[in-house]
Amino acid sequence: MEKKVGATLQKLEEIWKLLPVDVGKRLKEENFLKEEQIQEIRLRALKPLFVKTNKNKYFIADGYENWIVTNRQIKEAVERLGGYSLYAFEEELKQGYLTVSGGHRVGFCGRAVLEHGKVKTLRQVSSLNIRIAGEIIGCGEQWLPYLFENNSLCHTLIVSPPGCGKTTLLRDIIRCLSYGLHCKESYNVGVVDERGEIAAMKDGVPQMDVGPCTDVQENCPKAEGMRFLLRSMTPDVIAVDELGKEADFYGVEELLHAGVTLISTVHGNDMNGLLKNIKMKKMIGEMEKGRILFLSKKCGTGTVEEIWDAKGIKQYERGVKP
């Protein structure tokens, strides 16, 4: 199986293009970036430019002097990342992030402007975090057998703190099911890609490999997206990223009763923490067949620590032979 690991050179070129010209040029000169896999680029006003790779964390420096990001560069970065059209991304800015072409997510911090007690927009952006979307083809294959019970696919939750590879694993599981890898048949997978990170659509075409039997509902709130897909696309599986808002669970409830399998990611640490969320506990309780995968970064991003079933029985634990 071919493995595409993280930010390839071609992908890096795309990313440099999104950054202010001098920042992109400076990063291009860094040789280590060609050998390592970039995971994050952070720009903070009047602070050194920061890069996190799969192996290390770096402050970019010229000799002994740190390479400082200016206020102007932050402003330029915001404009370039927003395609010179911030008005087109007001909704995303309210949430504090933007997904750019290629599925990379950019987080913003600045001064929030409030209207009726709610965030209307962000101004005076002071720091940016560009999280590079990683596509690791094949990373989900070994876990597929755990997702089946008596030959039927279980509802699956992928749980971890941020940055542990949930979306990457979810994307590969979608791809496997869509191709029918390690399954008896291929599945029709409906994806609600609210943040555009799973499939990274461009002009209606997924930039990531999500398989041939996958329908993507992009930029749509999860609950509504799940309803759309249920009504219109007769999916076998519906996949969503980062379940958590109250409204999301209403959509899931409908889905669980409709006989469609849910595969989703959730922020969390362990089973106890997960079950403290009442909505989550109720949802897991309603699953007839379910699997919960816990990820960590202990042996690299995307390490599967444990797999539980919905009845609370551990199916797998890293380092423990079955």
Added chain:
Amino acid sequence: MMFQAIGAFLIVSTTTLIGYALGAREKYRLKELEEIERGILLMKNQISYLGTPLAQLLDQISWKTEGAIGLAFQEIAARMEERQGNTAEEIWESVWMEMGKKTYLTAVDLDELIAFGRTLGFLEKEQQEGSMDLFLYNLREREERIKKRLEKNGRLYCSMGVLGGLLIVITLL
């Protein structure tokens, strides 16, 4: 005598053409300002109702506007798509500085156009619409002024050309 007649004819026809060209220049300028107005109006509608990003909408507008103005919109869209500038303002200004030479727009028109470009890219929808309204208001006022001047002076330019030519001929004779 023959040479004198030919010379007189050439002088009168040249000055007539100069007079006509002066009038026509204002007409072409007005036509280009109207094209810009149409472009900005389309831009405003696209932003208000669809929230289309600038590169995409300027490309669409370039197909709906004519001549050098359409080409300028197309060039801006292409440069934005390629991220050939740090800010929208930078791209907008550089394109109009280059393309402005191929238009009938005056330095004042270009200055206003460039000033409008300084509001592009970083504003919220409402503010962006506001800046477009202001620009459109100024543009329409300018167009009105040119139209009035053309009505008043349009024929005058041609007549001045003919009469100026005749004056030169008489003086030379």
